[in-house]
């Protein structure tokens with residue numbers, strides 16, 4: 001804990017008046033990219049709700065690569 005990912009923060013500035021969607025996305029990404037602080041219970045709630053509404057993308061890219069041998 002306590003290590004700030006300055007690069008990530010510079011690239012991910014929270015909008016001045018963020019929507020709940022924006023805050024959820026920001027905190028979900030922040031939790032994974034940076035360890036500067038732990039999310040508050042309220043922020044964890046936002047993250048959980050945002051993740052439920054935005055399932056992780058499939059691990060395989062789509063459309064599938066045509067370079068793979070069939």
Ligand SMILES: [Zn+2]
Nearest residue numbers: 005034035036
């Ligand atoms: Zn951070």
